[in-house]
Amino acid sequence: MSIALKTPQEIDKMRVAGRLTAEVLDYITPLVRSGITTGELDRLCHDYIVDVQGGIPAPLNYAPPGYQPYPKSICTSVNHQVCHGVPGDRQLRNGDIVNIDVTVIKDAYHGDSSRMFQVGETSVQARRLCELTFECLWLGIVQVKAGAHLGDIGHAIQQQAERAGCSVVREFCGHGIGAKFHEEPQVLHYGRPHTGIRLEAGMVFTIEPMINAGKAAIRTMADGWTIVTKDHSLSAQWEHTILVTETGYEVLTVSEGTRRPPDSIGS
Template structure:
């Protein structure tokens, strides 16, 4: 990775635009994702919408040799689930869709959880707690706060609800490159680690497990699953550190700013 990049106002405006467009992708998906379709259907829809409607680029496609426009992580998949036509979405599923979008050379990154008509109360609680934990991390972002402050806020909220934090994957700086410095851990100690500065842009994307934090990667080399086969959830936003706090560059219309 490169050293941490402080964005100029021009670069921040480019980041705002890519984030705004990415929020439109999720708004489109809210009316598309349903029981009975496959994750490959979702991938095809997203690629067409980004390229043809938004005149942008799905940044994940081709990155590190990846062939698809998004990650689709079902049930016990922690992250990096590969779209396929084998699993038809079912009433009890939970699904994470993780999308990166590039416009004018700048990348935004966000993910959202989807539940269905028979998703259990226990699964919905995991999904809700993970969303809340992400926001607990976001709300401490400001100049002179530390990465440890972010991680601690997320960890405290998740673990107090009885869940575990995945350690092996983290948020990351983002801009012209999908992965820049710093690495943003979702656990940590207050007042420790890298000190935040205005102009930094990075993702906060906690992966929270229903059971053990232990994970493994499947033979395809991409798909990461829980070792105990219990459920995992993730939410993600791209964040800008402002002079006084934070701005969520990928905020969706369906969200209330907490």
């Protein structure tokens, strides 16, 4: 397995791409409200990335092996949709939760991040799941430092999720990122400590746990992209792009509106 360590020049470009990605999520935040369609959210984000930032929305026409080209510029996954939800005519309604996943290419490098949004008054279960998943993200992030192992990240996430009676989606994971959208390594959100690849300074990858309120089983919708829970339980996801440093980590997808780590975890 070949994992490219990023040069200081590449890291600088990834900081820019990461900041732009986070700023798209800042921009769209006040617009996520009851009545708006996921397709309109996609159009707004697309125009912001292209016309304001001078960037490229990486998901648009992205076609990994075995897939048809992805038709939109962002992913919008609502309620029991786990990931890769294709924006369209669906109107958001009071009580919905939605993950918006944005990837911006700037000067040939990628930034990748997603956030959960709650529309109006959501259920106690929905609020708890969104908070739990955010905690899982950060429990994974704080494991990152040179000399640690990928299994440390997955173990921390899995323990927190299962302790709360929830489950971790296993078919999808974080990934290396840089000049390519998806690079090595694969970053599993479950595992055993002190196992897997040893982290080195200069690695850049995403951590993006998908946590289900019910069982972990998933299925793919007819569009070939949208993933949903088999039992129709709610699902949540948060994502950041992370740089491994000698002494710890740097979150690259940060902006003025980026939510700080949970108080219980710290930064």
